[in-house]
Amino acid sequence: xxxxxxxxxxxxxxxxxxxxxxxxxxxxxxxxxxxxxxxxxxxxxxxxxxxxxxxxxxxxxxxxxxxxxxxxxxxxxxxxxxxxxxxxxxxxxxxxxxxxxxxxxxxxxxxxxxxxxxxxxxxxxxxxxxxxxxxxxxxxxxxxxxxxxxxxxxxxxxxxxxxxxxxxxxxxxxxxxxxxxxxxxxxxxxxxxxxxxxxxxxxxxxxxxxxxxxxxxxxxxxxxxxxxxxxxxxxxxxxxxxxxxxxxxxxxxxxxxxxxxxxxxxxxxxxxxxxxxxxxxxxxxxxxxxxxxxxxxxxxxxxxxxxxxxxxxxxxxxxxxxxxxxxxxxxxxxxxxxxxxxxxxxxxxxxxxxxxxxxxxxxxxxxxxxxxxx
Amino acid sequence: xxxxxxxxxxxxxxxxxxxxxxxxxxxxxxxxxxxxxxxxxxxxxxxxxxxxxxxxxxxxxxxxxxxxxxxxxxxxxxxxxxxxxxxxxxxxxxxxxxxxxxxxxxxxxxxxxxxxxxxxxxxxxxxxxxxxxxxxxxxxxxxxxxxxxxxxxxxxxxxxxxxxxxxxxxxxxxxxxxxxxxxxxxxxxxxxxxxxxxxxxxxxxxxxxxxxxxxxxxxxxxxxxxxxxxxxxxxxxxxxxxxxxxxxxxxxxxxxxxxxxx
Numbered sequence: 351x352x353x354x355x356x357x358x359x360x361x362x363x364x365x366x367x368x369x370x371x372x373x374x375x376x377x378x379x380x381x382x383x384x385x386x387x388x389x390x391x392x393x394x395x396x397x398x399x400x401x402x403x404x405x406x407x408x409x410x411x412x413x414x415x416x417x418x419x420x421x422x423x424x425x426x427x428x429x430x431x432x433x434x435x436x437x438x439x440x441x442x443x444x445x446x447x448x449x450x451x452x453x454x455x456x457x458x459x460x461x462x463x464x465x466x467x468x469x470x471x472x473x474x475x476x477x478x479x480x481x482x483x484x485x486x487x488x489x490x491x492x493x494x495x496x497x498x499x500x501x502x503x504x505x506x507x508x509x510x511x512x513x514x515x516x517x518x519x520x521x522x523x524x525x526x527x528x529x530x531x532x533x534x535x536x537x538x539x540x541x542x543x544x545x546x547x548x549x550x551x552x553x554x555x556x557x558x559x560x561x562x563x564x565x566x567x568x569x570x571x572x573x574x575x576x577x578x579x580x581x582x583x584x585x586x587x588x589x590x591x592x593x594x595x596x597x598x599x600x601x602x603x604x605x606x607x608x609x610x611x612x613x614x615x616x617x618x619x620x621x622x623x624x625x626x627x628x629x630x631x632x633x634x635x636x637x638x639x640x641x642x643x644x645x646x647x648x649x650x651x652x653x654x655x656x657x658x659x660x661x662x663x664x665x666x667x668x669x670x671x672x673x674x675x676x677x678x679x680x681x682x683x684x685x686x687x688x689x690x691x692x693x694x695x696x697x698x699x700x701x702x703x704x705x706x707x708x709x710x711x712x713x714x715x716x717x718x719x720x721x722x723x724x
Numbered sequence: 725x726x727x728x729x730x731x732x733x734x735x736x737x738x739x740x741x742x743x744x745x746x747x748x749x750x751x752x753x754x755x756x757x758x759x760x761x762x763x764x765x766x767x768x769x770x771x772x773x774x775x776x777x778x779x780x781x782x783x784x785x786x787x788x789x790x791x792x793x794x795x796x797x798x799x800x801x802x803x804x805x806x807x808x809x810x811x812x813x814x815x816x817x818x819x820x821x822x823x824x825x826x827x828x829x830x831x832x833x834x835x836x837x838x839x840x841x842x843x844x845x846x847x848x849x850x851x852x853x854x855x856x857x858x859x860x861x862x863x864x865x866x867x868x869x870x871x872x873x874x875x876x877x878x879x880x881x882x883x884x885x886x887x888x889x890x891x892x893x894x895x896x897x898x899x900x901x902x903x904x905x906x907x908x909x910x911x912x913x914x915x916x917x918x919x920x921x922x923x924x925x926x927x928x929x930x931x932x933x934x935x936x937x938x939x940x941x942x943x944x945x946x947x948x949x950x951x952x953x954x955x956x957x958x959x960x961x962x963x964x965x966x967x968x969x970x971x972x973x974x975x976x977x978x979x980x981x982x983x984x985x986x
Contacts, residue, residue, distance in 0.1 A: 588843045590833035597830050600819035607813060608831035609802040667821045721820045721872025 378661030378669050381712055382676030385659060385705070389680050393687045402690040405551040405565040415682025416575035417630060418656050419675050423582040424626030425653035426674035428619040430586065432599030432666030433482060433489040435475075435623045437496035438653055442646025443504040445471050445631035450517035450641035451507060453524075460520070461529035468628050474500070475624025479617035497650070505643040521639030533574075533629070534636025536567030571633040575675075578626065582671035595619065599666030655702060656681055659709045663717055680705075730793060732757050732925045733778065733809070733894055738787035740773050747773040749949040750787070755894060760916060760926040762936040765946035766969050771929050774946065775896050778927070779811040780804030805831075810887035811896040814903065818879045820872030824864055825853040827871050828886050856885045860915060877908025881915050888919055895919060896927045901935050913939050933965045945969055 393402060401407045421438055428435055445467050452463035478496055482489045508517055524530035546553040546563030553563050586592040597605035598615045605612050627646075635641050659677030662669025685698050731754035740748040748770050755761050765771045776782045778789070780798030789796045791807055798804045801811070818827045829849045836845035850867035857864050860881050862874070871879060880900045887895050897916070901909040916939050920926050930936050936943060943960060945952040945968040952968050 584843075588846075590835060590842070590844055593826055593830060593833050593844060596822050596826065597819055600821045604813070604819055605830065607801060607811065609805050610831050663821075667819065717821070720870045 378716075379673040379676065380661065380716075381709055382660045382670075382673040382680070385680045386676050389683050389687070393683065393691070397687055397690045400690040400692075402687060405545075405563070407690065409565045409569075411682045411686035412572055413569060413682075414686050415679045416569075416572040417634075418652060418678030418681045419575040420571070420578055420626050420630045420633075421623075421649055421653040422656040422660070422674040422678045423578045423671055424619075424623035425650075426657040426660065426662055426669055426671050427582055427586060427595060428623045429654070429657050429662050429664070430599045430666060430669045431595045431616050431619040432602065433479075433616055433619065434493060434654065435478065435620060436490065436493040436650045437474075437478065437500055438623060438627045439646040439649035439651075440497045440500035440504065441471055441474070441624055441627040442631045442634070442649055443641075443643060444474075444500040445628040446635045446641035446645050447504045447508055447517070447643065449632060449635050450520055451511060454517055454519050455511055460524045460527040464529050464533070464632055467632070468625070471624045471628040472621045475621040476617055478624070479620030482620070483613045483616060508641075508643060515643040516640055518640035520635055520641070524636060524639075530636055531570070533570055533632040535570050537570065537573060539567040542566050542568075569633075569637070571637070574629050574633065575678075578629070579671060579675040586671055591615070596667055599668075601667070652681065652702075655706045655709075658713065659705060661709075661713060661716070663713055664710070668717070668720070677709075731755060731790075732792060734788075734790040734793075735774075735778065736788045736790065738774065738777055738784045738789070740770075740777055740782060741785045747949055748777070748784075751946065751949070751951050753944055753951070753954070755925045755927060757893070757925050758920055758923040759941040760920050760928055760939050762940035762943045763927060763929045763946065764931060764933070764936055764943060764965060764969050766931060768948075769946040769969075770949040771946055772898065775811065775898060775927065775929055778804075778894075779809055779896055805890075808891060808893035809896065810890070810892035810894070811898065812880065812883040812887060812900060814899045818871040818874075818883060820870065822871060823868045824857065824871055824874070824882060825849045825867035828853045828856070828882065828889075832890050852889070856889055857882070860885045861911075875908060877904050877911050880904070880912050884912075884915050884919060888922065888924065892924060894925045894927065896929070898929050899931070900928070901930060901932065909935065931969065933962050933969070936965070937962055 397403075402411070421442075425435065425438065448467040448470060449460075449463045452458045452466055453460045458466075474496070478489075478493055481487070482492050485492070505515060508515055524534060542551065542563045542565060545551045546561070551563050551565060554560050586595060594605070594610045594612075594615045597608075597610045598612045602612045627649075630649075631641075631646065634645060656677035657669065657674045658664065659680060660670055660673025660675070662674065681702075684701055685695075688695055688698055688701075733753075733755045735751060735753045737750045737752055738748050739746070739750055751770070751774055753761075753763075753774075763771055763774070773782060777784050780801045780803050783798070789798070791809075796807065798807070804811075819830070822830070825846070826849075829852075834845040834848045834852075835842040836848070837843075853867040854864065862878050862881060871882070874882065880897075884895065884897070884900075900912050900916075904912065913935065916926055916928060920939075920941075926939075928936065928940065937957075941957050942954055943957075943965060944954040945965065947969070955965075
């Protein structure tokens with residue numbers, strides 16, 4: 351930036367001045383920012399009166415977006431480190447089932463079930479990473495195997511133990527649990543009560559909860575999403591480890607030659623992805639009070655699409671956590687917004703496919719801009 | 725200039741076997757501070773294996789490596805880097821998608837304390853990168869410019885500047901000029917000359933005799949895993965070097981049919 355310091359700069363007449371637009375295009379978040387603005391404008395115009403932007407409506411799409419965000423942060427850092435994890439969706443189902451079996455069937459305290467599940471899932475993430483590093487196989491194949499392995503167990507175990515594929519009754523067990531609140535609780539209840547009293551947000555008009563706000567707090571799910579996004583962003587852009595993530599995905603061999611512990615970085619990112627999936631699963635189990643064998647289906651692809659919309663390259667070495675979070679926000683808003691506008695919800699899939707294709711093409715173009723490839 | 729100093733690195737009878745293949749069959753070499761030691765050889769002569777042994781990527785099957793007079797055991801490249809042996813690989817020097825500044829400090833990120841956390845000090849990194857790039861004669865738009873926008877020669881230069889900045893005593897350059905144009909090659913050779921004047925030992929691997937003669941102080945030719953001897957600057961002609969690299973007669977025949985020097 352400090353061009354003034356250069357002593358008699360020998361400007362190269364063949365280096366074109368870069369326009370502000372081109373410079374902005376090089377930021378990975380650009381696609382996410384443009385998409386977010388477009389999506390919000392669209393729904394402001396077509397769905398403003400539908401209740402999408404009152405307190406319940408906002409909470410509705412915020413929760414869905416936050417779910418996407420939690421897994422997108424993990425997928426984003428892993429993709430920048432040059433790997434994929436296709437087992438995220440199955441991991442979500444597996445983690446939920448693990449909590450349910452440990453706490454309900456085996457009668458463990460919920461906090462112990464949660465901690466054990468985290469340890470188990472992070473260990474599976476590490477195993478994913480270890481196999482990828484040791485064998486040199488594409489992570490696509492290794493984690494595809496785990497997609498089936500974990501899903502298989504998630505369906506098999508509850509049938510073996512309880513003769514059903516959904517295990518409920520976690521809500522009762524979770525009451526008063528010291529750790530369950532961290533995933534199923536709500537924060538800022540007083541603030542929302544205050545807003546309700548002052549008529550700033552909707553309140554129940556009759557029934558036992560008359561006078562209380564309809565939205566009585568922010569679910570911990572959203573808090574987790576925000577915390578993970580901030581953590582991921584700072585880790586990636588402001589720390590030494592973040593530079594190693596970029597380097598490991600950009601060119602692992604070049605990174606190794608200058609002493610970056612590429613294997614450790616990649617395995618840690620697999621573990622972090624597993625951690626994010628488990629956070630998702632725990633929040634979901636606490637919210638529903640049950641675990642189902644089909645939970646988390648296709649989530650791995652939704653996470654990857656959010657990350658790609660956020661500007662990350664599928665080949666690794668480039669991307670942004672903020673971009674991925676915006677991608678997740680776009681998802682949440684569109685998925686729920688279509689419902690508010692009254693559009694058939696299956697069209698969401700069409701939207702998903704179209705926006706994925708558009709994002710990948712845009713990213714390829716941006717990659718050429720950055721590297722000057724032709 | 726060389727005999728008065730003690731050698732910085734001494735490689736004694738280095739042998740390296742890969743299974744049944746003998747890649748190096750007893751190579752000895754001394755490298756002195758401030759010299760540019762050219763390592764020549766045709767493809768398959770063992771140049772790459774030899775420098776990878778020197779930089780800690782491979783462990784020698786037999787033989788000793790003495791660094792500043794003391795025997796050294798490098799377990800991985802990090803050890804060699806820590807000791808002051810830096811290697812710049814031909815096409816693996818830099819990561820194109822990352823900024824010059826991030827590349828420059830890759831593996832050596834400067835840290836700044838922020839409460840209990842240690843953060844990447846981008847300000848310092850950017851400033852140092854700009855200064856170093858100016859000193860090397862590369863004009864950047866900014867430290868956040870991606871390395872992908874630099875030319876091949878500039879990338880080599882950035883990699884060399886990086887190694888020197890982080891205190892390399894020995895700089896190993898693996899065919900730095902083989903993929904470059906004429907102008908870029910002379911830039912890189914000029915950089916080599918500048919580095920040598922800082923009393924850093926440069927090991928320059930090439931199979932281009934003209935590039936070697938342009939900057940080299942001493943020349944060692946490898947052929948089929950063995951040294952064919954080391955020559956001082958001025959004691960050897962380009963033709964002799966060329967013949968040694970290629971193994972003599974065949975080259976003569978080829979040259980005849982091509983009607984000139986190759």
